[in-house]
Amino acid sequence: MDSSKKVFVLGIDGAPQTLLSEYAAEGIMPNLKKILSGGYSLHQMDASIPDVSSTSWTSFMTGVNPGEHGIYGFMELLPNTYRMAFPNYASIKAPALWDIIGGTSGAKSSTLADGFKGRVPNSLRSIVINMPETFPAPALNGVLTAGFVCPDLKKGTYPDSAYQYLRSINYIMDIEASNASDKPDAFFDEALLALNKRAEAFTHFMDKERWDLFIGVVTETDRLHHFFFDAAREKTHKYHERFVFFYSKMDDMIGRFFERFMDATGGRGLFMTMSDHGFAPIRKEVYLNRLFVEKGLLTLDAAREYFEQIGQGSKAFVMDPGRIYINLEGRYPGGAVAASEKNAVVNEIISLLLDLKDSEGRAVIKRVFEAAELYSGTESGRSPDLVAIGNDGFDIKGNIKKPEVFGTSHFRGMHTRHDAHCVLPSGVALPERLHIENLAGIILERFI
Amino acid sequence: MDHLTALENKSIFIIREAYYRFRNIAMLWSVGKDSTTLLWLVRKAFFGEVPFPVIHIDTTYKFPEMYRFRDEYAKKWGLNLIVGRNEGQVEAGMGPGKGTKLDCCNELKTNALKQIIEKNGFKALLLGIRRDEHGIRAKERVFSPRDENFKWDYEDQPAELWDQYKSTAAEDNHFRVHPILHMTELDIWKYIRRENIPLTELYLSKNGKRYRSIGCAPCCSPIDSNASNVDEIIAELESSHTSERAGRAQDKEDAYTMQKLRSLGYM
The missing domain is CATH 3.30.1360 (Gyrase A; domain 2)
Structure with a gap:
């Protein structure tokens, strides 16, 4: 097996390019800094429009615009009514990366999939952990456990053995956001615990499964930002230290998985971190x-x-x-x-x-x-x-x-479209301004 | 002793125990098959009498067949029927078209019941829930304490080993008592057949459809079925693998999704 044809994507929901760049420079994220000084670049990237996780992650996983994949937000109105409905993975019309390389596209097609038809193998295995908008879990060639919104871990996980494993480690699907205003310490504690569970699950599937594409997503960053983004830069903010501490743990995780992946591929695999949108303080x-x-x-x-x-x-x-x-x-x-x-x-x-x-x-x-x-x-x-x-x-x-x-409300951070991020090897050919829809193509190129 | 008689004995023991311990009790009767079976067992336990009030929570959205059945048998069996309605909310137009289904259930069912308990000071309520209905009910106890806010703390409840029931509680608490917790859906139907318990015709197939579980008309959908009598329902259940509440799963996922989205400021 050619180890250069392995891709590891660490998704960091809502992590802005500007903040990562500052944190790397200030020494809060030393591992990221080391990676960036070793042949990788941190790019600012445009999210999809609207810049909401369900739409943007779907744009990432399918590599096409909402006009093709069909997800415009977390809610829709049912046709010819004003009644609300919640689109989920079953509503996505375009094949995802794991479908294109895993031979599970079925009747779905897209401009991206057509462009790579016959050029990439169709028997590759993917591990996808905690990616938003993937509930209910599809029967893919690999393992998937759904991210936000996942109302049921069992239905959100494929195959069943992966569900049994996640249950055995008391995996956390999503933290309790409603704690943020009245029990902030419990909120930060749970965010760290969830981060640890993600890392534990990533490690398990990395080691125990055969895979070609690994996508692991951390969503706790987005939650922290919604309620505490004002703490990101204000050093006198009551929760600044806790906020920064979370990012230092995030940085540990980046460093750990970077090294693990580089060791496994002799430094030849494609490593990437990315986010689905940026964040800014709310006025x-x-x-x-x-x-x-x-x-x-x-x-x-x-x-x-x-x-x-x-x-x-x-x-x-x-x-x-x-x-x-x-x-x-x-x-x-x-x-x-x-x-x-x-x-x-x-x-x-x-x-x-x-x-x-x-x-x-x-x-x-x-x-x-x-x-x-x-x-x-x-x-x-x-x-x-x-x-x-x-x-x-x-x-x-x-x-x-x-x-x-x-x-105004208790929310302190808002999504931004222009400040998503992507860390990639410096040699990868990119358009002048990177857009989240470009990433799927960059990943597929690796498998040719 | 055959299986159904053993189940019946256990239920009757629990019913008598609850009445003996609490005196000021009532039972909830939704007019569905489970609570009608419970009502039947209560009548057996007290030799044809029902020595406490029977509460029907009326959301005003029940099937007409259910209201007819309720009134007919309340009269026939001489029940002390209390019809509970959250009048304030009914007048304000609360219903499945307004708010989430969770809001609607909460106002028209939970709060209606709260009002009745407050008014009558009941110490315990008999309910016809069964352990096999839903995952969370597997954690239920036969004597299940609730606090003044109706909260059920499932991590802190008596163990009930060897059928030892705990029936004393803090001053503000009331108990939910579940005399048919140990019966399955199939047990209920077999017992209905043995005892010839009357039920509304909604459970029987009409034009290829029947209701497997009934509640408020807007939130219940019938299943495909040709079972037009109790024997055929039993045969159907014995060969079926789908869950009784399968039609309600979507609502639950949607309610969870809404709560999650709301907590992040969407909607």
Whole structure:
């Protein structure tokens, strides 16, 4: 077996390039620093749009845009209703990396898979641990245990022997985020414990299984950032030390798996770390549905819940994080915008959003994308019509019940699209600006 | 002693024990097959009488067949029937179309029951749950203490080895008593056949479909089945491997997903 044809990916959910670069320079992450001085580069990378884990990880695993893979967020509305549904792995329309190299694509196809057809083997084994949006676990050629959201470890793990093993080590699927505000110490403790369990599981499967592609994901970073990102750089923050301590443990893990993998492949395997989006401190949360209500674009029926509240005559609504849907006739039961009026509504919303300022006069929205700029493929008909990206500090929310346009909460970090990261060997040929959809192709090249 | 008689004896012992220990008790009757079997056992335990109130939690979303059956047999068996409704929430329009299913169950079932317990000061409630219904119920005890907030601390409960039941509790607690915990779905049907216990027709096949488990109409879906009498249901169960509550799994996953997403600020 040619050991150069082995790939190890360490996913670090929500780890920003800027923060890793600072932590490496400051000595908080000495292992990362050592790797970077030994022929690897830390790149800033664009996440998918919207920059939410379900969409971005799906873009990573399939190497195609949401218009092909079909995942636009953690929630969707069921066709021709305002009822919410939660897309999961079964909703993904494009084959994942492990399908393409493992011969399990079935009827799924994608531009990426077509491009590598016949060029990569179809009998390679993959180990995939804790990758978001992989529940329920598919029967792949290898081992998979699903990441967020995984409501059931048994159904989220393939094969059953892997489930039995994970149960035996009291594996932690996800930490209890609700502890973050009232029991912060317990929250940090559990995050460290979960990190240890991930490392234990990674080591077990690395050693006990035969594999060609290994993808292990740590999601605790994202949780820490949501509640404590303000502690990342503020040295006087009560939880700065605990935050940094977690990153030093993360760094241990990076160093440990780098060495282990290099030893196993004689230094010839492809090692990579990456994240699905970046993070920035929150200045304000921005509830666009409220803005739409105030501007007469949306009416709500308070007797109902969630998106079923959308009332008569509504022209548009927003779902997390900045997905804007025009309430089109024929697309929704209460559709109130005729196809001929769509452009006018779209233009009205774009100028409304670009003009939006907070109380201190700061521009809230960085850019509003139209669907055609972002999405192409068979699933693009289901896409949001517009996606609003906030300036750093303005977290765009789809909550439908807020009484004001701007607010704050116990959340301290927001996702950013432009500050995801990727660590790769310096020799790998890359586009000028790296995008998360590029990584699958870089991985597949290795198997040719 | 045959299997069904042994099960019956055990249930009757538990029912009498609970009544003897607590006196101020009641039973929950959902009008489904399990609690109707429990009601039958209570009548046997006290020679045709039911010496305590029978509570039906009415979410207002039950099947019409269930209301008909409840009223008919409450009269026929001379029950002291308490119908519990969370009126405030019913009037406010709580229902499966509003909020999550978890919110709906919580308001219309759990809180309705809380109100009744508070009002009547019941010390124990008899419930027709069975150990084989769901994973979490395998941890249940026959005498299961609850705190004032209805919380069940499954990591801290009496062991019940050799059928030794613990039936004393702190002042604020009440007990859930589970006289048919040891029966399986198949045991219930065989006992229903032996005793000829009346049930609503929802369990019997109509146009190729029947309900295997009944509750609120909007949240129950029938299964494909041609079993149109109890014998055929028993034959079907003996050859089936799907779980009784299979149709409810999706709801559970969705409720978990929502809670998780909410905790990270989505929705």
